[in-house]
Amino acid sequence: DTAVSQTPKYLVTQMGNDKSIKCEQNLGHDTMYWYKQDSKKFLKIMFSYNNKELIINETVPNRFSPKSPDKAHLNLHINSLELGDSAVYFCASSPRGRRRDHTQYFGPGTRLTVL
Amino acid sequence: GESVGLHLPTLSVQEGDNSIINCAYSNSASDYFIWYKQESGKGPQFIIDIRSNMDKRQGQRVTVLLNKTVKHLSLQIAATQPGDSAVYFCAENWNYGQNFVFGPGTRLSVLP
Known part of the structure; x- marks a missing residue:
């Protein structure tokens, strides 16, 4: 049973194209995230959604637009792709609230290559 | 030994030895x-x-050991096994918020 799933696993596309990455979690969590991991393995938060509401929006170009149709899904749409967008994108989810289990559960990642 | 530079820091240990991976965090809160x-x-x-x-x-x-005075975190792995080879990240969070800040990561390489 997959907890956090992402599609596609690999995405190769040309500069200037628009693409989407989908994420779904079956853990019943209220909060979902998108992270970007660069070639040096540095992992940085991009967005956080709580019950379909945007909570965190780090300094990400507005070409990146997250969409949360329901609390189990958080998709990432990227317009006008640039070479620098090449990275691995991770979706994650976590339970909300003042509980011990505040940690995040990550998906397998989507490797985006922009040519 | 451990190497730090432009690349991901790497820690190489012999199988069966103990590993210690360190992390300095940034936010005193x-x-x-x-x-x-x-x-x-x-x-x-x-x-x-x-x-x-x-x-x-x-x-x-x-x-895991936490030293709040110097804002330092460490992860000790006993009797390191080949399956422990991976990149290890520390992450910090405050006030039950939704922002998790990750450290740069350390690659652990287990030698046979």
């Missing part, structure tokens, strides 16, 4: 810390966590 393991081609996986009201927490073969 951080009150929750997590260690993650990331194997090649996979997402980060939770290993162990610790809250700031503790200075030590033990799991199965792993121990």
Whole structure:
């Protein structure tokens, strides 16, 4: 049973194209995230959604637009792709609230290559 | 030994030895810390966590130590095995918020 799933696993596309990455979690969590991991393995938060509401929006170009149709899904749409967008994108989810289990559960990642 | 430079810091240990991976965190207000393991081609996986009201927490073969005075976190892995080879990240969080700040990561390489 997959907890956090992402599609596609690999995405190769040309500069200037628009693409989407989908994420779904079956853990019943209220909060979902998108992270970007660069070639040096540095992992940085991009967005956080709580019950379909945007909570965190780090300094990400507005070409990146997250969409949360329901609390189990958080998709990432990227317009006008640039070479620098090449990275691995991770979706994650976590339970909300003042509980011990505040940690995040990550998906397998989507490797985006922009040519 | 450990090397730090332009590339991901790497720690090489012999199989069966103990490993210590270090992390300096940035926010003095951080009150929750997590260690993650990331194997090649996979997402980060939770290993162990610790809250700031503790200075030590033990799991199965792993121990996390927290020194709030110098804002330092360490992960100790006992009897390191080949399956422990991965990149390890520390992450900090504060006030039950939704922002987790990750450290730069350390690659652990287990030598036979």
